[in-house]
Amino acid sequence: MPIDRMAASRRVLVTGVGGQPGFDLARRLQQHGCTVIGTDADPAANGLLLPGLIASQSLPVTHPHYGIELLKLCDDLRPNALLSAVESELPQLLAMRATLNQIGVRTWLPPQHAINACLDKAEFYTVLTEYGIPTPRTWLPQQIAAIPDNCPLVVKPRHGQGSQNVMYCRTWQQALILCELVPEPIIQARVDGREFTADCLVDNSGRASVILRYRLLTKGGLSMVASTFHDPEVAGGVAEALAAVGAVGLCCVQGFVRDGHEQRVVLTELNARAAGGFLLAEAAGADLIGQTLAGLWGGPVAHDRLRYRPDVCLTKYVETLAVSEDESATGNSATRSNSIASQQFTGRASDARI
CATH class of the missing domain: 3.40.50.20 (Rossmann fold)
Structure with missing residues (x-):
């Protein structure tokens, strides 16, 4: 490049x-x-x-x-x-x-109310429901009596990230116990479907470019295998959420596509930062970081340079970044090899190159 x-x-x-x-x-x-x-x-x-x-x-x-x-x-x-x-x-x-x-x-920072909605899952639920944007029903622990019976549930930290301390259950009674284990918990209705991430860049006028990818394999909250796709309904829902929250700059949105449901697109969270798999957006043709630099320096974002190809599939793998000899860790003259691993993308399609 x-x-x-x-x-x-x-x-x-x-x-x-x-x-x-x-x-x-x-x-x-x-x-x-x-x-x-x-x-x-x-x-x-x-x-x-x-x-x-x-x-x-x-x-x-x-x-x-x-x-x-x-x-x-x-x-x-x-x-x-x-x-x-x-x-x-x-x-x-x-x-x-x-x-x-x-x-x-x-x-290039979002306003305080947007940051609040990104950091606080209960606030995110409040904002999206106010604008009529589908998102999983959410309850605080003191509202647990309002949860209907036979509702699959997820208990997670209200301010968590990276799928840490996320637990699944089938009844509100089980959720009540899990709330004792999860820090600052919230309870959400569990949503099934095709999980996706949208890599987004929102300029200062509020115009958003949205690059969609299915999360085909996820480990520890990180998308390991993903594939880009086009879907106007999903992209429109993401853009509505970005506008409702007031996001600006580089960010990402996660959700589910549920074909056959009345609410086909359900959004679960919005992060005011780059996603862990944004390299796929670039491999598919979107100049995501180049246009982020343009906006960061006060220039216009060229949204035509954020178009992308569907069906580009990339897979993360682990490589060794550095190896060092560390004598201090052993307390004697023996040495220890210390490999620092990093997860990268490798192309699975002929045009998926970075």
């Missing part, structure tokens, strides 16, 4: 490079010619070992000095822009936006 000559002079800070969205985002920006500064709170994060990356361990977002340390890092390394792959830090970044702008760090 030709290097974007304008991007080649840009320094972009990417947070959360240990997760799949941040890892792939950092590497994709490098391929666009950007100098990338990558941060993660985990010192063993695989993204910190990306060749050519300026790596820096960060404080956890819950640390009281998180914002102070981030501003110090920006003052020291002078990024021109910041892209977050960690949704939980968005409220702090939004509060810091004016200060970041003053020191020359561009951001």
Whole structure:
């Protein structure tokens, strides 16, 4: 891919490079010619070992000095822009936006009410039902008596991500017990169908481009095998949800397609960050990161460059990113090989190349 000559002079800070969205985002920006500064709170994060990356361990977002340390890092390394792959830090970044702008760090952040809907599944349910957009019925633990009998259920963290602490049951009595095990739980009606993710870019006027892919195989919340598809009804429902929430910039939406049901398209969540499988959108022809850079720098988003081909199928695999010798871990002269693995995409169709 030709290097974007304008991007080649840009320094972009990417947070959360240990997760799949941040890892792939950092590497994709490098391929666009950007100098990338990558941060993660985990010192063993695989993204910190990306060749050519300026790596820096960060404080956890819950640390009281998180914002102070981030501003110090920006003052020291002078990024021109910041892209977050960690949704939980968005409220702090939004509060810091004016200060970041003053020191020359561009951001492209959604408004507070959109962040709230992305971080809080109960709020997401409230917003979508207010606009009449199909989404699974959702109850808080104190509303458990309102759950009908014989309703398959999902108990999950209200503010969780990555399919962590997600549990399934068949009765509200079982859900009541699971609520004791899941942190800050909510209960949702379980939805079956063909699971999909929409990789989205919303410009500042509210216009959205939507790239659809079925999640054919999922492990630990991460789509391992996926295939792009076109469906105007699904794309329209996603666009309605983006507008209802007030999303802007790079984001993703998940849901189910249920052929034969009155509510054929049901949306389950919206994330104000890149999805873990966004590389498939690019392999199918959408200039997702290039147009994200255009919007980040205040320019127009060329939505015609976000068109994509259907039926492009990609599969993730594991590769070794780095191997090091670590004597300190053993306490003696013996050495230990430490392989850092990263999950990537490999093409399963002749035109699915990155």
